[in-house]
Amino acid sequence: GGTFLSPCSALSSSAYWASQAAAQKTPACFLDRIKSAPWRGGLEPAVEVREPVELELIEGQFPEGLTGTLYRNGPGRVRIGLTQYGHWFDGDGFVTAACFDSRTKRLKFRSRFVKTDRYEAQAAAGGTDVPLAARGAWTQRGTKGPLQWLENILRIPTNPSNTNVVKFAGRLLSLAEGGLPIELDAETLETKNEFSFPSPSGEKLSSFCAAHSRIDPLTGNLIGFGLILGPGNPALNIFEADASTGAILRQNSHALPMTTFVHDMAFSRKYMVFFIPPWSADNTLPFLLGQRAFGDLFEWTAGQSTGKWHRGTTALIVDRSDFSRAELVEIPEAISLYHLINAFDEVGDKGEEGLRVTVAELRGSRTELEERFADMYSATFEASNECRPVEHTFRKMPGGSWEYESGWEVVPPPPNDAATSLPFELPDVNSACYGSPDLRYVYTNTLTGPASGFIDGIQRIDLLGVEKGSTDPWPVWYPGSGRYAGSPIFVPQPGSNKEDNGWVLTYVYDGNTHTSDLAVLDAQCIEKGPLALFRLPVHAPLSFHGTWVPAQSDVNPGQKPDLG
Secondary structure: OOOOOOOOOOOOOOOOOOOOOHHHHHOOHHHHHHHHHHHHHHHOOOEEEEEEEEOEEEEEEEOOOOOEEEEEEEEEEEOOOOOOOOOOOOOOOEEEEEEEOOOOEEEEEEEEOOOOOHHHHHHHHOOOOOOOOOOOOOOEEOOOOHHHHHHOOOOOOOOOOOEEEEEEEEEEEOOOOOOOEEEEEOOOEEEEEEOOOOOOOOOOOOOOOOOOEEEEEOOOOEEEEEEEEOOOOOEEEEEOOOOOOOOOOEEEEEEEEOOOOOOOOOOOOOOOEEEEEEOOOOOOOOHHOOOHHHHHEEEOOOOEEEEEEEEOEEEEEEEEEOOEEEEEEOOOOOOEEEEEEEEEEEOOOOOEEEEEEEEEOOOOOOHHHHHOOOHHOOOOOOOEEEEEEEEEEEEEEOOOEEEEEEEEEEEOOOOOOOOOOEEEHHHHHHHHHOOOOOOOOEEEEEEEOOOOOOOEEEEEEEEOOOOOOOOOOEEOOOOOOOOOEOOOOOEEOOOOOOOEEEEEEEEEEEOOOOOOEEEEEOOOOOOOOOEEEEEOOOOOOOEEEEEEEEEOOOOOOOOOEEOO
């Protein structure tokens, strides 16, 4: 359920998709599906902008003080000719860079595919009507048929490097779950090489590096994790890398209770926490034999028993002071999620330790969500396919073990209807406030109406509104019919110590013209619309995550905004 803001009627067709140009570039089987839901045009293969182009300011004024680069990463293509990849998450990584200069009031844009081994293999195969040249986590290599298993047997899925991008230790790194980070040139976006966090002693990362490895706002170090695959259930490797050199400082691995997919984590000052839903693959033999893609083996296994674990959702809580100390804690309800929002430590009435974790919890079926991801050109997303904000509490018992206490949905304060909390994904916060109990504001990519078919707006959630006595609704910005705002990135105002003093940046895909705009919103009043709107010469494909890199460091590690 939920109260939606706008009619958001999907256009039956649009000017561009009815044109001869569209018919020449997009095969008819995909074109017909895009005409019925214009947001799907954002899935079309991206066009590289290798040399910087200056973007036209079409609305508003250039924001004073906004100087730095917005980097974003996502699938630049999810099909090769007529052949779709097996999942949205298998698309080839495509990084965009928007460089703002408030001194000259100019914004320059570049974009490049990440030249992974799989991308180069496909390029070497030639053309768009050839079989897929590489195996992905959800995608089989070669031509469909009874002998396709021969092209996939014992092949490890390749790394699409398509999920996130971070600036760390002087390097721009492209991240995805299925491999090591890939270093890019921060100016040209040219692909350089894999990065394994090598230390002076020769130690390297002993696992993949997940896309949601995070920068600690106090130290600048990277707190990361990644899967270690092998016989039996995988292990989760947890590591910390030095902010100056990029070298591994420490790492430790922990066995997982099932073969599962761990996308995100949260950390407080003292602990890291991972939520492990019962989305698992119990029999991996068909994958090893090349008969099925690894991702196709996953099922929702809630209620099934595995050893001592009854398949609910499990939390892995790790002591940050010593990565070797970790505990699995069962959550009674089987919940699903991709993203965590924040975590913080607290002390109970009797002095016992507590941990609160806010997550973006899926409203409906994980199976139905994954079915949509597996065929995005035919998908329609509903409220049940998106998330709600839920806070979970854990308590440390006198014996030293953790127990789950409770969970509750965060809702707008009265007199606002709880249903004005819109279905969302891809949350972002002021990263300088991460891990604090006073973090208040979350910016989300929302589904503004039942006819939208895909997330298209931005909402600001106030986690502490009820506690602070606020009666304000959670504001929303909707960019207009046939236009789809992407995931938001919060950018702090230089020199400010107020949590929400800054901007929210988001690409807006225009299904009417098959182009994109870059919108700059005032983070304190996003509902007023863009302070500035810039027009791209091409479309920016629907993407996942990104980062803001200021021209000069505006917030030093250890300097925190005033959260009062």
